[in-house]
Amino acid sequence: MPDRAVHRILSARMPAPPPDARSLGARAVSVTACGDDGVILRVRPETGLPPVRAARFFMLRREDRLSPAIPRPFSLYRQDGPDLEFLIKVMGQGTRALAACTPGTALRLVGPLGNGWPALEGGGPPWVMLAGGIGSAPFYLGIEQALRGMDGRAPARREDLVLLYGAARRGLLYDLAAFQRLGVRVEACTDDGSLGFRGNVLQLLASLWDSGALPREVRLLACGPERMLEATEALARARGLDCWLSLESVMGCGVGICNGCPVPTRPDGPLGAWPNAKCCVEGPVFATSAITLAGAHAG
Ligand SMILES: Cc1cc2nc3c(=O)[nH]c(=O)nc-3n(C[C@H](O)[C@H](O)[C@H](O)COP(=O)(O)OP(=O)(O)OC[C@H]3O[C@@H](n4cnc5c(N)ncnc54)[C@H](O)[C@@H]3O)c2cc1C
Ligand code: FES
Incomplete structure (x- = not known):
């Protein structure tokens, strides 16, 4: 491998999860049907979160055995005071379990993860x-x-x-x-x-x-x-x-x-x-x- 390529690899930063990510207990507040096969899941984490940049995501699962052991990723849909909302299309076991939550169901969230959209500032092309x-x-x-x-x-x-x-x-x-x-x-x-x-x-x-x-x-x-x-x-x-x-x-x-x-x-x-x-x-x-x-x- 040429020296320059080796240098680029060695000097490259190892990607790591964001410093504000954490594991949070949460309770389901509501599940509302949305469209042919979707739900809006509203959850209240045990700790309030500062505003989360759009297009960041959370890994999400129920604490009980209805969810698979591996949590599933979901973009944050809305943030409303202490509550977070996720817009979820029901696909398989993980999303079915989340759609079956009732008020009070215990959940585990890991996040916020990832980077999110660039700043959509005014000025410039639409x-x-x-x-x-x-x-x-x-x-x-x-x-x-x-x-x-x-x-x-x-x-x-x-x-x-x-x-x-x-x-x-x-x-x-x-x-x-x-x-x-x-x-x-x-x-x-x-x-x-x-x-x-x-x-x-x-x-x-x-x-x-x-x-x-x-x-x-x-x-x-x-x-x-x-x-x-x-x-x-x-x-x-x-x-x-x-x-x-x-x-x-x-x-x-x-x-x-x-x-x-x-x-x-x-x-x-x-x-x-x-x-x-x-x-x-x-x-x-x-x-x-x-x-x-x-x-x-x-x-
Ligand atoms: C960063 C990120 C954000 C996401 N945000 C949302 C969101 O806001 N709302 C939402 O509904 N979904 C979102 N997803 C997709 C969501 O994570 C998957 O639909 C979910 O993991 C499926 O889990 P399941 O156990 O229900 O299905 P599984 O049993 O794991 O899979 C069921 C079927 O869906 C297929 N599948 C699984 N994951 C995906 C995928 N990512 N893309 C296409 N097909 C898939 C499988 O191949 C299988 O055929 C996001 C994914 C990522 C990575
Ligand atoms: S490295 Fe595990 S999901 Fe990205």
């Missing part, structure tokens, strides 16, 4: 958020924080925030009305045309560009199925747009130990000292200048 199905979860808090201004950054103007929210059908556009109440521009689309534009979020974006309803220069944020994120990365690269992806990789530990969440880096990017980044500690949000999903489904 922020266009692409949400695919349950991938909408990290955007609610993102929009709230952008409108408020966070970390001393200028608040974004409502007209600079656009959410393109897509799903296979209307019942999988979770909590759409709550997003609409945030007062930013929300455009919905469905594959089957049951609500809004017929097509996916990238086709909707193309149609808004073609009709002049959106400027060509935008900053993209995306969260959703992997194929949607791959297509978003390709689009951003082809058009030279700034773009960040929040990845929902399958995770084991969530804190950088198990090597279960590798994301290929770009050798010429800021994480290029290592062939892979850990989604749980260096993500889940990555700039497309740092990683590449291209080829994830090759063959």
Whole structure:
């Protein structure tokens, strides 16, 4: 291996979990059905948390045996005083157990983990958020924080925030009305045309560009199925747009130990000292200048 490559590897910082992460007991406050197969789980941790940056996540499980031993990762959906809310699509054993909580069910949370969205400050091209199905979860808090201004950054103007929210059908556009109440521009689309534009979020974006309803220069944020994120990365690269992806990789530990969440880096990017980044500690949000999903489904 050339000396320079060895030096880059040795001098690279080992990724570690964030210093504010901790293990917290919590109680379920409520579970509300949402869409065809989702719930909003409201929990109250034993200790109140300071404001958590949008797109950071928690590892979550019930304390009883209904949950699998390995907790599951969920983006923070909303933070309301002492309570945290998670928007959860029921997929398998872990999410079924969480959806079956009743008020008072004991839970264990590890977090907040990961990095979160970049500061969505005002000024500059509009922020266009692409949400695919349950991938909408990290955007609610993102929009709230952008409108408020966070970390001393200028608040974004409502007209600079656009959410393109897509799903296979209307019942999988979770909590759409709550997003609409945030007062930013929300455009919905469905594959089957049951609500809004017929097509996916990238086709909707193309149609808004073609009709002049959106400027060509935008900053993209995306969260959703992997194929949607791959297509978003390709689009951003082809058009030279700034773009960040929040990845929902399958995770084991969530804190950088198990090597279960590798994301290929770009050798010429800021994480290029290592062939892979850990989604749980260096993500889940990555700039497309740092990683590449291209080829994830090759063959
Ligand atoms: C950082 C991060 C944030 C997330 N935020 C949310 C969120 O806000 N809301 C939400 O509902 N989900 C979110 N997820 C996904 C969520 O963690 C998984 O759906 C959950 O772990 C499934 O657990 P389970 O035990 O119910 O399903 P399992 O029994 O583990 O799996 C059931 C089925 O789902 C598939 N599956 C499992 N995990 C994923 C995944 N990550 N992507 C695609 N398919 C998967 C499995 O392959 C299997 O086919 C997030 C994931 C990450 C990494
Ligand atoms: S989930 Fe274990 S290292 Fe990322």
